[in-house]
Amino acid sequence: MSIAMTEQQEKDFEEKGFIILEDFLKPDELARLLSAVDEVADKVREAEGLEPNDPFAIRNALAHHEAFLDLVDHPRMLPLVVDAIGWNIQIRTTHLDYRPPYPEDLEAGEVGVGKGADQKAGYRNVSWHPDLASDYLFGAPSLDGRLPFMEVKVFYVLSDLSESNSGNLWLSPGSHKLIPEELKEMDRKVDPADAVELKLRPGAAVLWRTATWHCVGPNLSDKTRKIMHVGYHYRWLRPTDYIQQDPELLAASSPIRRQLLGGLAPDGSPVGDSPDFHPSSRYWIIRHSEDVPLKAWAEEQASAESRFKEPV
Numbered sequence: 424m425s426i427a428m429t430e431q432q433e434k435d436f437e438e439k440g441f442i443i444l445e446d447f448l449k450p451d452e453l454a455r456l457l458s459a460v461d462e463v464a465d466k467v468r469e470a471e472g473l474e475p476n477d478p479f480a481i482r483n484a485l486a487h488h489e490a491f492l493d494l495v496d497h498p499r500m501l502p503l504v505v506d507a508i509g510w511n512i513q514i515r516t517t518h519l520d521y522r523p524p525y526p527e528d529l530e531a532g533e534v535g536v537g538k539g540a541d542q543k544a545g546y547r548n549v550s551w552h553p554d555l556a557s558d559y560l561f562g563a564p565s566l567d568g569r570l571p572f573m574e575v576k577v578f579y580v581l582s583d584l585s586e587s588n589s590g591n592l593w594l595s596p597g598s599h600k601l602i603p604e605e606l607k608e609m610d611r612k613v614d615p616a617d618a619v620e621l622k623l624r625p626g627a628a629v630l631w632r633t634a635t636w637h638c639v640g641p642n643l644s645d646k647t648r649k650i651m652h653v654g655y656h657y658r659w660l661r662p663t664d665y666i667q668q669d670p671e672l673l674a675a676s677s678p679i680r681r682q683l684l685g686g687l688a689p690d691g692s693p694v695g696d697s698p699d700f701h702p703s704s705r706y707w708i709i710r711h712s713e714d715v716p717l718k719a720w721a722e723e724q725a726s727a728e729s730r731f732k733e734p735v
């Protein structure tokens with residue numbers, strides 16, 4: 424039973440692979456995030472010797488600013504995330520993408536094909552792909568070539584992407600049901616009839632299955648693309664952004680945030696009560712409810728929701 428998703432959202436998530444939430448961020452949340460982006464951009468430029476018009480992306484963005492960290496358990500987004508993927512989750516990645524307008528002499532390649540000068544110049548994710556399907560992940564071992572459902576991301580739009588060619592995210596609705604190999608066979612040329620360029624205002628959010636084929640269009644506008652993705656996957660998979668988050672950050676977090684940051688309740692061995700002869704990872708077998716406080720939270724939310732829906 425869903426906590427927050429409407430029937431239409433459930434249908435869209437299942438069939439298209441994504442749900443669009445216009446004006447999701449409140450003006451003060453958006454202003455805080457934009458100021459965080461500027462602050463972090465200054466630090467990245469200094470650390471990496473970048474010029475103001477150089478694009479960059481950072482991972483584990485949550486560790487770089489409290490405004491980014493606060494997105495992981497955003498009180499209006501978390502219920503939707505749990506409806507989409509369940510409560511047994513943690514963060515795989517949080518990334519910030521900062522992409523100033525293309526230099527005038529840089530020619531954009533055909534959208535999603537990844538063979539243009541922009542791809543060669545190092546602009547990231549300009550070719551169509553599903554996440555987690557590279558050769559050394561599910562591309563190799565999967566027998567029927569299908570990607571299991573492993574992950575959702577929330578895409579937060581911080582700058583104006585309402586016009587075409589502003590560094591928009593493109594999605595191919597329903598492609599999460601296809602086999603990633605097909606995309607390679609198509610030479611990454613997705614039929615325009617099977618693709619949508621999301622044209623979204625600042626403050627919009629998109630909850631999406633990352634198995635959905637996606638790419639980033641060129642930024643031919645005069646505005647810098649500023650966006651974040653917050654990715655959630657199952658606790659029994661390994662995150663990409665960290666082995667363990669900073670212990671001080673974990674200790675200062677609420678139980679639910681600690682779970683999302685990949686932490687366990689502080690006492691006991693991470694491989695259970697009998698680590699020598701019967702080790703059993705607490706990421707796999709849940710013996711202490713404190714390791715997954717999101718479960719009780721989800722159950723409580725669901726029963727409150729069903730009480731609310733009961734006819735009087």
Ligand SMILES: O=C(O)CCC(=O)C(=O)O
Pocket residue numbers: 520548554592637638639650652
């Ligand atoms: O920057 C984006 O919006 C897309 C990022 C992306 O394609 C990815 O991380 O796989």
